[in-house]
Amino acid sequence: MPRILIVEDDDHIRSALRLMFEGEGFDVDDAPSGEVGVALFSRMTADVAIVDVMLPGMSGFETCQALRATSDLPIVIVSARDETADVVLGLESGADDYVTKPFVPEELLARVRAHLRRRPDKHTHAFTLGRLKVVPDEGVVRRDDGTELHLTSTEFRLLTDLASVSGKVLSREDLLERVWGYDYFGDSRLVDVHIRRLRTKIEPDPASPVYLVTVRGAGYKLVL
């Protein structure tokens, strides 16, 4: 049974979410604050986390960073604000996805399931990006000195999906569908922020990318 960590300070919402996910067959750990959530997670590793942004004490963003520091689990941020700045901040603190309150419960459930369904792509052949070697069937990226470069599962998936179409352009919508597993149109900001984050890890100069390039008006492509 998949295990889900819910960090939410509102008792009612937390209980409702617990009921819903338990009803859907999840094992639920819930925490009223970021501190409790992180502590809980260190004892009972979850498969996916839902983190509210507005938390007393440790903020949702800080909670994301703390969880991300020890794990690649998919993190979905729940926010009462959907300003671009908030969304970007949330994603940059390590979240894989976000939904805004009041969300449609089915949508949140669908997103969580999509993240759980997602498995690393093992079919793409290993490839190199300058001094990096990407090995999809091992799920690792190695520098030329043999050390490993850490990518989150979403970042890894983004990279291998772009590689799998061998240099063709993928639109934001294509990427949302392939990487996030949404069969409906999501928010293109999700893609943009993750691309930016990926660039800071793999590009020699993230400001002028040479591997992960933007094709204006079309999407992104990986230059191998």
Add this chain to the structure above:
Amino acid sequence: MPRRSLRLRLLFTFGLGALVLSSLFASLTYVGVQRVLVSDRQHTDLRDSFVNAALIRNTLYTSPPALPSLLYSIEQATSANVLVRTHHQWLSRSRGAVASDVPAGILAKVGAGQAAEQTISVGGHLLFVVGVPIPAVETTVYEIFQLDPLEHTLRTLLELLGVGALATTLMGIGGGLWASRRAVRPLERVSAAAALIAEGELTTRLAVGQADREVQRLTESFNAMVSRLVERMERDARFASDVSHELRSPLTTLTTTASILQQHRSELSPAAQESLDLLTADLSVFRSLVEDLLEIARSDAGATTLVIETVPAVELVRQAVRSAAQRHALSEPQIVVDGELDDVRVSVDRRRFERVVTNLIVNAHQYAGDAVAVRVSRRGDSLVLDVDDAGPGIPEDEREQVFARFFRGHAAHDRSASRGTGLGLALVRDHVTSFQGTITATDSPEGGARFEVVLPVREEGE
């Protein structure tokens, strides 16, 4: 109807005032000076006449034959013509005046033994005639003085005064120009600032600097007024936003628990099932309302949250239509692209643009069956996006009102089943305006309603 320009009126008043005052002053000066000069001159002439008469009398007593030479010397010494009538004979050395120049009134008066004087005009020349009887020797002396030199002086004075009056009038106009500019300039600044504020430039304030006290006071109260207004607007916007935020948490609990209940729907009695369906349906309306309120509050709060990107228009529209249709489980309207528009780009906030398209399609669904077509075309420097439906259309008198917040038209009353938030089209207009675009409601060629969004096309690199 507005009155004529304040500036023109000030100018006219100053000019006219200066003209009237200077003319009055010039006339008074002229008349006064003329009086004084003429009476002075007549006084002198009169005295001279009596002196001359005395000389003539003495000569007639002592040596009458010397009279002509006396008359000659008198005429040399004064500017007068002297006529002497002695023993009923006219005697004159004069080449100028003749006996006939002496007016009858004087002749009569002098004949009666009285001295007399009169100013007459002969052939355009002013003459001052003095008659003095000398009864002892049966003689009368008439002296005719030319006032012409005086007239010349007066004409010169008149000319000078005229020039002076003209100069004063011009200076008055100049003063009026200066004063009106000074008086009107603050007004113009205020009206320019007010226009900017009306356009949404809420940070506009009047510059507080060196100015007259009245202007300074106007500036201060104007700025204070704008600040209060902006504060008020911000408070209103914040209030709506705060309320919506506060509603979000309970609403989240409500929708989540309702969804759990839906999962267990089969375990409920028919009445409970029906109640649950009503609850779920209204929760969804409630949720849209809160979202729309929040969005409209944000858009009221200003453009600070706008993230403008320049993107290819057709792709943008396709994505937005697909997203809108899928999110709201509606049939996707046909997209008709008129012409080669792949390179046409527009500057929008993606999220808000999606909202625009979504609201238009949802609106068509709620009031007109469904959107049947979304047309994209180019018209000059603009991109035109038409959302057509096959519904009953919008009555002409409601085409502007539909964009008002919480407006309920005929369509909404007739179709009580479809319940919009009443904010959808208002939001659409707000968002389109924030992209420097316009939106209007018209008829679609197929007979339904058409919502036409016009956005400025951006050139590459803009």
